[in-house]
Amino acid sequence: MTSSDGDMSRAVPVDADVPFLLGELGVDPLAGEARTEAVVVTDISPREAAAGSDGERTARLRELTARICRGLTALGPEGWTRMEAVFALTVAAEAGYVGFVDDQERVARVEPPGDVLAALREHRALSAADGDGPWWRLLIGADAQGAVELLPDAGEDPFPDDQLFEPEVYREDLRVFPRRRLPVWLAAYVWHDGRQVRTPRQAAAAARSASAPPTPMSGLPDLPALWGRWAVIAAAFLAIGSPRGPGVAPALAWYEDEWRSGSSLFVLPDGRAVLSGGVSEAPELDAAYNIGGALPDLYAGAPVWVADPVLDPRSRAGLLSFCYWWTGDRWYRGGAESDPGPALPAVHGAAAAAAALADLLETKVPPVEAISNLIGAAEARRVRRQDLAAVFADPDHDLDSAYYQLIIAGVTVD
Template sequence: MTSPEGPNDEARDNQVPGDQQPNLTPEQRADQEFQQAFQQAFEESSDEPDVEFSLGDSKPEPEPETVDPAEQAREIGHNLARELATGGPQGWSKLDAVFAFTAVAEVAQIVFSDDQQRSVRIQPSEAVLELVRRHREVSAAMGDGPWWRLLLQLTPAGQLDIDYDYGDEPFPDDHLFPAEVYQADLEANPRERLPVWLAAYVSHGNRQSRTPAEAAALARADREAGVRGTISERDFPALPTLWARWAVLAAAFVAVGSEWGPRILPALGWFEGAKRGGSTLYMLPGGRAVLSGGVWNAPALDAAYNQGEQLPAYYAGAPAWVANPVLNPRAASGLLSFCYWWEGGRWYRAESPGADQLAEAVPGIWTAQTVTNVIASLVGEPTDGQVAAVATLVSAAEAGVVTRDTLISVFGDEGGYDIDSAFYQLTMAGVATTLPDPMAEDEAIDQVRRYILERDLDTTGYPLDQLRADRISCGWMVYVPTAPGEIAIGRALFYIADDGVLEQSSSSIAPSRYIAEFEQRFQERNGMVDA
């Protein structure tokens, strides 16, 4: 099917000429003139473009028996470029065309643009489509089957670039047909092998799917059959350490503004690598987790989809909670190549490969030194002091006590790095110590005054207009001081922390003793020490 997105009569008839639109800005008027010039050129185009085009006159294709397929494809490509150029509007500076074709379905996108980045998309003519079909037919003799996408770029000066896409990279969604379309094309054009992603797309048949109901039934069957997961002792760090390292790597990549690298979401670690491998780490209640993902060219997947072998039993012996909601999305497309789960303080796996084969699919979490090296490399050419600061940052993450200052010690606070977003990654992972801003003195006094009045406490000899506040490490001690020569036993003292927690005490308890306990409780609330 061709893409019906070119100019149409109704759209043209409903346009109001520019001179009847006095409110148009100069930019809008120029854009309208470009659109109108395009329409006129498209409707009145001759056999040759009205712009410079240096490919020469259209030539007949050489007889197949006299040339090799590559030469024949080249000549068809030149004729295709000439045919496309005839539809170009005045002032166009670039043509981008993409043709996604199979034996039973076709999509074409043809876009002309000018130097001001304005663009118009047209519908391909039948002559263009026939040339593309012919080109694909010829390309079948150039390799293991014809291309699936042809990408063409052209300038008015005749600079031509044609690229053939055989599926080495997954197709964009708008160029991806349903699986049955490729199955029909493979029947018409058999191939020895397919790219692993496309082979899985065509034939995975939901074999890696594991719904909660299926997971429960399979877990029961495994228990009855005595099938258990294999304990994995040396593949990955213990879960708390792995999670902390994942989080600090995510923070570092966010700090430097990288589009790559791991990321943290609530109870989820996510990673997509530059080499198309990726993984997810789902944290579950009860100290459990699932780490799964895929290496794009995993030999086991290639063997299963291109050679007809059995897929590995990644879930054999897995508990019922290892199911689709916590599996990497690759499972839905048949591209999962490993699955580990954490339970009872141990990692388990079934027929997944060892971690040494998964480096492209997980962040560099193997050792603290690995993490330190990765983060240091993001800084560029770190000084010895910065490397030491990175090591401290990694240790603090593993201990769950990273502060904003710990991040600043690595990246600085001069605006070149996104410290706030990086710290947010650590906060979501629960490895950061987030302290509230110091409370102002007048706010502390006001809150204590409201506390006394709301509870109708006896203020005899305790004038609230004389309240004063003394700063302590995590807040304030608020009280009414005694008059000169006055001795007061059991006089009210109030302690209010920077996080708003207020406690009432009295002078009968030594302030030094109470403050120490008050600070301990503050630290526990804010994750500075284990409760």
């Protein structure tokens, strides 16, 4: 593909003798590559794409699929065993990658020819009739024996950075191919326009002009208990050698689940803290971005120290669905109440934290009393190494890493 100034991307020209290069073809092949964008004209209009019968459109899609696959696999150098390609297309910009791998896992990267790109654009336009708009990305896999797989991507999961265009590119595509709704992450990316950003200057101005007091809230444990449970769960994941758990550093805790919900907890001087984050596909964000409702006023009544440096990074992407602050020995919130449940580790109660630890141990008879003692000690900031060892007694458990986690969280007696 060509960039907007006409330069070729860093692929090997299609008419060159393509050698294999040392390297690996990753899960996201375009990651790490320079993004190639071009202003293009869609070869088929939405009106033309909708014309004709379903049978005619299906036949044309089948023909285009065959043409695309033939055109791509014909580029393969001698000895290739599999091909992986990914194309990100809109009416205003496009990016693509084609890579061939041999039996030694060496990679040859090639530039897709113009006739393949034209077929891809038409395929995308015709695909609009299959659902709520055309695909955003098309992933193609093939092997030297002739097996081929096409996976259209409607954007359920965020795109890799190198396949994510500027918001205006998507707005232009939506003008050509209107949709009923977008996945919340993409809708926020396209429409949030920095509305959840709260710089220190904005925070100070809002605090000076605040007309409504913050809302006291219940449902969250007190800060010491919340912090202690968070630290114990983080340590437990380290003890079993899993990288998937929450994290804790001095004055900061964070959590990300596998469905893109997550949160950050910043502990500030003088007994203050800020807990914020987002629930994936939060209904209030869906309503704001896809229906045109107002974003929840998460910062209503917030003190001046609730600002970007201590907010979860989701605020900069317009994906924050809750924000709480701790001061004067209680939690407060602004805006309507929202359930943060999926975005937090199992810290809502001691029983929930204990159940999480028992699940991690995967034993038929977990040490219930030892688990309870460990959690209580963490809440009181009085954990000893033997408290941890009583729970994680297997020789394969990494007590050193787990206990270090508790040390830097400040919940040990050391």
